[in-house]
Amino acid sequence: MDDKELLERIEALGADEIDALRRLPAKIVPKVCEPDAALAVELGLPFVGGDVFTDGSIGSRTAALAQPYADAPTCGALRFRDDELEAFFADADRLGVAAGVHAIGDAAIDQCVAAWERVLNGKPSARGARHFIEHFECARPEHIEACARMNLHLSMQPLFDAQWGGAGGMYETRLGTARMRGMNALASIVRAGAVLCGGDDAPVCPLDPLAGMRACVEHHEATERLTPHDALAAYTVNAARLAYAETRTGNLAPGLAADLVVLDRDPFEDGFGDCTVLETWSDWRVVYRT
Numbered sequence: 001m002d003d004k005e006l007l008e009r010i011e012a013l014g015a016d017e018i019d020a021l022r023r024l025p026a027k028i029v030p031k032v033c034e035p036d037a038a039l040a041v042e043l044g045l046p047f048v049g050g051d052v053f054t055d056g057s058i059g060s061r062t063a064a065l066a067q068p069y070a071d072a073p074t075c076g077a078l079r080f081r082d083d084e085l086e087a088f089f090a091d092a093d094r095l096g097v098a099a100g101v102h103a104i105g106d107a108a109i110d111q112c113v114a115a116w117e118r119v120l121n122g123k124p125s126a127r128g129a130r131h132f133i134e135h136f137e138c139a140r141p142e143h144i145e146a147c148a149r150m151n152l153h154l155s156m157q158p159l160f161d162a163q164w165g166g167a168g169g170m171y172e173t174r175l176g177t178a179r180m181r182g183m184n185a186l187a188s189i190v191r192a193g194a195v196l197c198g199g200d201d202a203p204v205c206p207l208d209p210l211a212g213m214r215a216c217v218e219h220h221e222a223t224e225r226l227t228p229h230d231a232l233a234a235y236t237v238n239a240a241r242l243a244y245a246e247t248r249t250g251n252l253a254p255g256l257a258a259d260l261v262v263l264d265r266d267p268f269e270d271g272f273g274d275c276t277v278l279e280t281w282s283d284w285r286v287v288y289r290t
C-alpha cells in the first residue's frame with residue numbers, strides 16, 4: 001500500500017466518538033491506549049497504543065535499565081514479555097495500523113527495537129504504517145540507527161531535558177553523569193535521519209510547543225542541540241507525518257490548511273523562548289488573538 005492509498009483508507013474510516021473528537025476546535029488525533037490493533041481498526045483509527053507502558057519512569061526508578069540505577073540497587077522492570085510485545089506489533093503491522101509504546105529505559109528500548117526488528121525484518125513497514133516509540137529517553141546509538149533504518153518515528157519530549165537534564169538534575173541523581181549525558185539524543189536522531197516528533201507528555205510538561213522548541217536548541221548536552229529549523233520541524237512537519245496529516249497541515253504550502261501562529265518576533269533571530277503568540281489560525285480562520 002502506498003502513502004496515497006493509506007491516507008485514503010484513513011479518511012474512509014470513522015466512528016461516532018472519534019468524529020465527535022474531530023469536531024472539537026483543536027485538531028485532535030486520538031489513539032486507543034491499548035495493545036489491541038483490531039480495536040483501533042474497529043474505531044477507524046490508523047494508530048494504536050502510544051502510552052502503552054513497556055516500562056515505567058526514571059523519576060520513580062521503574063524505567064527498565066540494563067545497569068542498575070545510580071541511587072538504588074534496582075534496574076526497574078519490563079512490563080511485557082518479548083513474545084507479547086512482538087504479537088502486538090505483528091498484529092498492528094499486518095492490519096496496517098501504526099503501533100507505538102512507551103519505552104524510556106535502555107532495556108525497554110532494547111526490547112522494543114528488537115521486537116520491531118523481528119516483525120519488520122529490519123526494514124520499514126511494507127504496509128506503510130508509521131510505527132512509533134514514545135519517549136525514547138535512554139536510547140543508545142544502535143537503537144537510533146535501527147529506528148532510522150526501520151522508519152520508526154520517535155515521539156519525544158525535549159522539555160524532559162529542560163526539566164531533568166544537566167548537572168545536579170534528576171537524571172544525574174538517578175543515572176549518574178555518563179548515562180545522563182546520553183539521554184534525549186535529539187541531534188543524534190536527526191543526524192541519523194530518523195523522524196523526530198516533538199511533544200510535551202502533558203501534564204508531565206506544560207502544553208507549550210515554543211518552550212519545547214527552546215528546549216531543543218538549548219539542550220543541556222551541547223552536541224545534542226538542534227538548529228532552530230530542526231526544532232521547528234520536530235513540532236510541525238514531522239508531527240504531521242506521525243499523524244498521517246502532512247498533506248493537510250504541518251507546513252505552509254498551497255493546498256494545505258492555514259494552521260499557523262503569528263509571533264511578535266522572529267524565533268530564528270531571537271530564540272523561541274521570548275516569543276509571544278499574537279494570533280493563532282486554524283483552517284483559514286483566526287481562533288485566538290491577543
Ligand SMILES: [Zn+2]
Nearest residue numbers: 051102134135
Ligand atoms: Zn509515557
